[in-house]
Amino acid sequence: MPEIRLQQLVKRYGAVEVLHGIDLQMAENEFTVLVGPSGCGKSTTLRMVAGLEAVSDGDILMNDASVKNLDPKDRDIAMVFQDYALYPHMNVARNMSFSLRLKKTPQATIDKKVREVAEMLGLSPFLDRKPGELSGGQRQRVAMGRALCRDAGTFLFDEPLSNLDAKLRGQMRAELAVMRQSVKKNMIYVTHDQIEAMTLADRIVVMHGGHIQQQGTPSELFKNPANKFVAGFLGSPPMxxxxxxxxxxxxxxxxxxxxxxxxxxxxxxxxxxxxxxxxxxxxxxxxxxxxxxxxxxxxxxxxxxxxxxxxxxxxxxxxxxxxxxxxxxxxxxxxxxxxxxxxxxxxxxxxxxxxxxxxxxx
CATH class of the missing domain: 2.40.50.140 (Nucleic acid-binding proteins)
Incomplete structure (x- = not known):
């Protein structure tokens, strides 16, 4: 599990700068949540860590080694997307084991890993089903299972619950919290939902306008907000x-x-x-x-x-x-x-x- 550091990270699209020198250090085995309103730069930051967006300026370090020029497949990361990104023609077991099969992992090892992860996520009864036969919550669990099967050092979550209804989102949030206790990995999670941030994070990073407004534990940010934006963003109903x-x-x-x-x-x-x-x-x-x-x-x-x-x-x-x-x-x-x-x-x-x-x- 690498220690991840962002140093003066800048992202530009043409002449428009959307991230303005982000400095952030994420400790080993830490669940870090990037939270903020739409357009604040949180998903762009996550995609730069993943290697899906190029770095305009600054650096991304994992265990003091720069990874900003590495391909996504070489960064030891697994990503869970907002829209699940499952293969519709494959059943649950094959979706979950896709990365292992690409690496030509022995079949016995694949079967063992898929069974373990499916048991953890409550997917054991659905291993033979296709994504179209599953509910939204079940599909999201399959997407998480695929990431877990890869056994990467860092897991990235890009608003994974935003497509679910309110009740299911609450259930999945609880399942994520339980999973977090058994999976000792770095996790970086992006959301615009401050309740998800408060309930899941070891550390919250509040972003606005391409800047980090404040970072700390949920309790620190709730009790001692650094500015009016953080105070109004965290807490429901708001301050x-x-x-x-x-x-x-x-x-x-x-x-x-x-x-x-x-x-x-x-x-x-x-x-x-x-x-x-x-x-x-x-x-x-x-x-x-x-x-x-x-x-x-x-x-x-x-x-x-x-x-x-x-x-x-x-x-x-x-x-x-x-x-x-x-x-x-x-x-x-x-x-x-x-x-x-x-x-x-x-x-x-x-x-x-x-x-x-x-x-x-x-």
């Missing part, structure tokens, strides 16, 4: 953002805006004072607002309920705070009425500040 002025009164720093005045926790207040911030964007996650009719004025915010979305054990409220919209997560049994103004306590650790010009975290 709320409110324009605020910061005012210091009697040693206490307040964030004051249209319809709210909140006391900032000590560590956040110290950072704001150190950076001489007078106005900022205040970020609050929906899960960090808690219904509390008796909450204090300086640790609470009053919201007028506009819409209530029932999603089972939880409900999502869309509320008004002055001229802004604020989303809140509450337990569904909480008694609320549309048009009602409710008071919500704000967890101090759930407050974030972002510079209103650079949008970097304060």
């Amino acid at each position: 709320n953002f409110l324009a605020a002025e910061l005012k210091d009164e009697d040693g206490t720093l307040y964030a004051i805006g249209d319809g709210f005045a909140l006391t900032l926790p000590t560590d956040l207040a110290e950072r704001a004072r150190k950076n001489a911030v007078s106005s900022a964007i205040l970020g609050i996650r929906p899960s960090d607002l808690e219904y509390n009719a008796a909450g204090s004025d300086t640790a609470s915010i009053d919201l007028n309920v506009v819409v209530s979305e029932y999603i089972g054990a939880q409900s999502v409220l869309i509320c008004e705070c002055g001229n802004a919209r604020v989303t809140v997560e509450i337990k569904s049994e909480t008694p609320i009425a549309l048009g009602e103004t409710l008071r919500f306590s704000v967890r101090p650790e759930g407050l974030h500040l972002f510079d209103h010009k650079t949008e970097d975290a304060i």
